[in-house]
Amino acid sequence: MPAGPAQPIRKHMRRREVPGGVRFITFSCHRRLPLLGHAAIREVFAEALAAARERHAFELFAWVAMLEHVHLLERPDARLDAALRSLKTSVARRVLSRWRELRAPILARIRTSDGALRFWQKGGGFDRNVRDEGEFCREVLYIHRNPVERGLVERPEDWTWSSVRWWMGEREG
Numbered sequence: 197m198p199a200g201p202a203q204p205i206r207k208h209m210r211r212r213e214v215p216g217g218v219r220f221i222t223f224s225c226h227r228r229l230p231l232l233g234h235a236a237i238r239e240v241f242a243e244a245l246a247a248a249r250e251r252h253a254f255e256l257f258a259w260v261a262m263l264e265h266v267h268l269l270e271r272p273d274a275r276l277d278a279a280l281r282s283l284k285t286s287v288a289r290r291v292l293s294r295w296r297e298l299r300a301p302i303l304a305r306i307r308t309s310d311g312a313l314r315f316w317q318k319g320g321g322f323d324r325n326v327r328d329e330g331e332f333c334r335e336v337l338y339i340h341r342n343p344v345e346r347g348l349v350e351r352p353e354d355w356t357w358s359s360v361r362w363w364m365g366e367r368e369g
Contacts, residue, residue, distance in 0.1 A: 218257065219276060220335050221268040223284070223321030226306050226314040230263035237291055238357040241266065244286040252279035257332070258339045260358035262346065267339045269326070277320070288315035336363070 225231035232238050238261045245268075249256050253273040260267050272279060292313050295303055308314050326332050340363065343355035352360040 218271045218326040221323045224265040224317040228264045233263045248283040258336045258359045260339045
């Protein structure tokens with residue numbers, strides 16, 4: 197019997213939410229473009245993160261907004277997907293609205309085949325449970341050192357868009 201056209205394999209991520217568990221989350225901008233490349237857009241993200249944290253009542257232990265992706269270390273109080281959807285939608289609406297006003301050239305690069313504009317990469321990103329204190333500490337260090345490893349700053353505290361200053365005793369972030 198002849199084989200028909202190959203069907204695409206679709207991955208479906210199923211979150212295994214452990215009540216009271218800490219989650220390490222990474223999500224990216226559409227096509228991994230540096231859509232968070234401007235400081236003002238990273239500020240929009242930081243404001244939306246603070247609002248989502250309050251609205252969805254999750255504990256946020258560490259975070260960083262890079263140029264094309266975000267890392268979060270959090271303990272959700274309710275369903276994680278609702279909090280992430282709220283955060284990502286808030287950022288996308290605000291930034292895309294501004295880009296439309298400006299007729300920004302980036303709009304052509306983030307338009308999908310059906311004509312929609314997409315700020316975030318489709319899908320849930322990378323998400324896993326943090327199993328123990330040692331892993332928790334490694335993830336905090338990884339998140340805060342990410343801008344240094346990427347050559348954006350010399351010291352973690354030089355990158356404004358992360359929680360590193362809070363960890364150093366400055367209570368903002």
